Amino acid sequence: MPELPEVEIAARSLASQVTGRTIVGLEHLDWERMLEPLSAEAFAAMISGQCITQVSRRAKWVLLHLANDLTMAIHLRMSGNLTVHYPAEPARTHVHLIIGLDDGRRIFFDDERKFGRVRLLDPDGLAALDAAHGPEPLAETFTAATLAHILAGRRTKIKPLLLDQRLIAGMGNIYASEALWLARLHPLLPAVAIDANGVAALHQAIRAILTQAIEHEGSSLRNYRNGYGRRGQQQDYFLVYDRAGQPCQRCGTTIERVVIAQRSTFFCPVCQLRPEL
Template sequence: MPELPEVETVRRVLEPALVGARILHAEIVDPRLTRPFDPGIVAAELVGERVTAVGRRGKYLLVVLGPGRVLLVHLRMTGSFRVAPRASLPADAHRRALLRLDNGLDVAYRDLRRFGTWELLEPVDVEPHLADRLGPEPFARVVTGRWLSDRVARRRAPLKAVLLDQRVVAGLGNIYVDEALWRARLHPARPAASLDAADGARLVRAMRAALRVGIDRQGATLRDYAAPDGREGTMQDEFHAYGRSGEPCSRCRAPLERTVVAGRGTTFCPRCQPAP
């Protein structure tokens, strides 16, 4: 599933293509994309709107329209965009939607697994909708070591499971949690409530460092992910933990191990990240 760096990469590519453009035609061919709302009605609502901004909140893309309405896009496992000059995109059995813009570009949305969602929100609904689902951004000033340790103080679940909860900190998924925990030298199965302010500060620095590398490398290209301009990210070449079970730790050279935490495959260093 695309995480914060992958979604931020998508946002950065979409922004110059969309901002300032008016939607001349919208086609949504998959009713699951806008469920429970009729895709034809949602498409009709988009026609004529001018895009004023393209934002990101956690793993969500926010396409801001003229009157302040927002098309909220969640890519989930295999959602992706493609941008190309009008009528130049090849036929695609996995295309779920198409936006035709007055600047001569087409923006296609494809989704192999069909788990992605589009929601058209009125201005007054945007912030409450996001606040119900997301904690602060990892780079937000409020996210400090003390704040994080207080935030998880009553959580007995494993630390990795708590970090995957988008209501704690938004944007982290399986990849960047593994990478952050490796950088912070914290075991993924450690009880979250055991985190003190010093541990929290180390973890906040580690999260931010892993995410910055991911953004700089335009995300990790695993399976279906690619940016809207077709470029593939290279974060997979920078992994210290995720997916490297059995390989030597790049810090201490001990073999990395794989376990399952919160139902997710998890890679860690048994020497650098001692068990609780």
């Protein structure tokens, strides 16, 4: 699933191509369940003729802000991609939504698994989406003290806690595993058991790994592409994720894989000592 870095790059690469363009209309939709909760007819009527004034990101949502004060909020989920194409370029098999622009180009929403979702939000709906998510981990206001406050008193294991979008926005399975390795914290460690030094290390690790992943335009393990159709490169720099059976880059111990909260989790059993539970 695209996480914060991938969604950030998706938003940036869309912004550079479609900001200031006017939506001509909804050209294609063959999976109406993508739309929440509007019908295709209502959705088409509300976006047609609207200028895209800005493209941004909140958590794992790409936000296309329209001139009529509506915001098209798009969640890529497991396999979604948003790419911009010229008129002669044919749509691939899994392109379920096409939005036409005034210069003849089209925005494709390619989603093999059909889990992606599109919402059209008024200002109150956008505020509700914002309120449903925790702080952005790359914001200046996300300090070590902020993270300490989030962790305080919680007996939840740190790995699933990092994936809770209500607590920290945009973190996902890949970068949670990477950050915990950087911080030398075991994924099963209860959040409340992390001391001040551990919180500081985790805060630094989260920001470092997300920043690096954005610099490398995200991770492309399967479907992910940016708005130009290019793959990310962060998978070439993985420290622990998807490296089970390979040596730890710090100590040489074999990386292990476990399933925590139904997610594959990768860690070094020496660098990240298992807590006494």
